[in-house]
Amino acid sequence: MNSAYIDGLEIVKKELKKLSKKYEDKIEKENAKNKYITIQGGKCYTEDDIRDMYEGDCFDGRAYDRYLDKLQKKLNQDIYGKSKYEYAKNAI
Numbered sequence: 001m002n003s004a005y006i007d008g009l010e011i012v013k014k015e016l017k018k019l020s021k022k023y024e025d026k027i028e029k030e031n032a033k034n035k036y037i038t039i040q041g042g043k044c045y046t047e048d049d050i051r052d053m054y055e056g057d058c059f060d061g062r063a064y065d066r067y068l069d070k071l072q073k074k075l076n077q078d079i080y081g082k083s084k085y086e087y088a089k090n091a092i
Contacts, residue, residue: 037071046072 036043042056044050047068054064 035075037067037074039067044089 036045038044039050039053042049042053044053050064050067050071053059054061060087061068
């Protein structure tokens with residue numbers, strides 16, 4: 001094959017990798033926005049949000065623990081709804 005042709009293919013390959021990385025980052029950012037739980041009509045994105053509602057006497061201690069577990073599960077999921085622990089369990 002022609003050397004210039006191979007060099008051109010290398011450039012195209014490099015550009016495709018850049019574009020792939022760019023859009024993977026955008027997908028991650030978009031998915032991070034969607035990782036929340038709803039408690040009494042309010043969106044909670046972090047443990048601090050849940051703690052603030054708990055301190056405001058919106059729910060009791062048992063519900064606080066449940067909501068924390070629910071949020072942690074939501075935050076550890078990928079775009080397919082599986083956690084990294086489920087993938088590791090399946091690999092073994």
